[in-house]
Amino acid sequence: MAWNEPGGNSNNQDPWGGRRGGDRKGPPDLDEAFRKLQDSLNGLFGSGKKRGGSGGDDGGSGRSGGFGLIGISLAVLAAVWLYSAVYVVDEQEQAVVLRFGKYHETVGPGLNIYFPPIDRRFQENVTRERAYSKQGQMLTEDENIVEVPLTVQYKISNLKDFVLNVDQPEISLQHATESALRHVVGSTEMDQVLTEGRELMASEIKERLQRFLDTYGTGITVTQVNVQSAAAPREVQEAFDDVIRAREDEQRAKNQAEAYANAVVPEARGQAQRIIEDAHGYRDEVVARAEGEANRFGMLLTEYHKAPEITRQRLYLENMQDVLSSTSKVLMAGKEGQSNLLYLPLDKMIDNRGASPAPAAPAGSAAATGSDLGSRVATDLQQRNSRSRESR
Template structure:
């Protein structure tokens, strides 16, 4: 029956178990409430018979609370000791502060606080960006933005060797970029030299990481378009325009050279070939003349008079074939002069026999001149 139901002894009882007008007034103290809770738990776990209201908290109640506390601690410890490593992750376990093992993917167990666990994603590529003003080799200040991509290749080194390895990576990046930019001219940094610079920065940065044994592998370094500081941007724009004009003039000069130089080389080659042909012709003619003279000497030794006469006739024929008039004088003491109009003789012969070749006509004319000279020689001898 509730304390306030009709017919109940509501005047003598209160909801706190005391009597109205008695010694206890107000709600019970905390010790009594805690004692009742403890008795309820003891009955739940079967720790013995119920104590009376006047009995204090006994050893059975203390043991029950201790068991509950130990159970809660065991549950918390078990929850923190069991962990799962994903397929993309690894975990490094330290036992008493010393490296114990590297754990792969799966369900794993360790013993805190004896063990400590460091779990990281070792396949994901990480990246960070930086930008700063740097001094080039030719003492110009430029702003160079870059992005570095990296991943953890050795989790043990990443955890144990260096304190804050990613901070060390950023500091090493500053050192590498400043070294490379400081040894490169501004033109190369602003134009086509960025790819080569990125390769040099990556190589130098990876060498730093390997020296420090950070367990970090640099996968890519991207140098973005460098620019001048805002205060001197107009001057840099003028420099860039001047560089473009210079490159355009160079291209025009190269185009002109590509058109002129091959032509000059062709002319030079033609002259060389003409000179070579003329040389071969002269050498061949001289060789032929020498061979002819050698054979003529042999014939002259066999018949000197005939050979001499033949040489004379051949020479006269060669000379007269190039002249249109011939004057022949007699011997000393004679005033006889013979005029031979060869041009008219050739023309009349050519009219009479137009089909006769010029070489044949000149040969016949030489024979006639030779005969005429022989007749004059005979007449002069008879006159004597």
């Protein structure tokens, strides 16, 4: 019976042994307080009769109080179980539920419930990219030791395989990464590892690593493999630096040579083309001149057949005119039986004609004879030249 019910406390006392409205007279009775709290809970959960009355009522009230505690315990356990059984899966997550240790279902985003302890739940983010780094000394194909650091980016593509197929899939990923890296570096020369071969190595490592993970059934997908700058061991780093500088100098010399070739080769090609064009022009000129000479010779041959003597004489005179017009000296032989050779300086004789006349030489002298003869030859040649021009 509650302390505040009518007739339940004739002494008008509170549950702790004090009188209402007055001072307490001593410490509270814990047994009495616990009994009163039990009675209150029994009344809350609808237990049997109130305290007071016969002894049989007290016994029934005790049993009802025991049942009330069991109900409270069950309610608390049910609340705790319900709190742990209800879970929320985010948009980026998935959950795998095992029932009696066997795969039951894969749960997507939303509010879900499972039944522990017969069910087990594994919940992971399947969209977030994770990263794993690895670095170590390895032997290249040409038996050189290099340190190769790399980073592997991956994500969970199949949560069921990730949970069930492999005990520790991320540990398996690390072992597979080391195996793939050593295989690729061991089949590559040191120069390629240290310089421009890193991208090709990263592609080969990614392909081989993904093949290992698919064989194991880890449910992991490799999204990117980045091979960072490899380096030689510290003991030989200076020698490797010298090699790298020499390689850079080689590349710079190649670039300068290519630039020079790009400047010289087009100019040389232009000169060669100009020479070819000049040769073609000269060829066309010679061929045209030859054809013209051949045509003229054909026409001349026709005229020769018509009048051989006249044509022969004409050709002789024209040739002599061409020869004598291009020279300033003439040698004339004497008459038959004479061994004298007459030399005529035509250029001086022509120039002297416009000057004042020289004193007359005595008749019959050699000078007078030569002068008169030269004048006659010069006059005769001039007349022939004028007639040949008129005939043309």
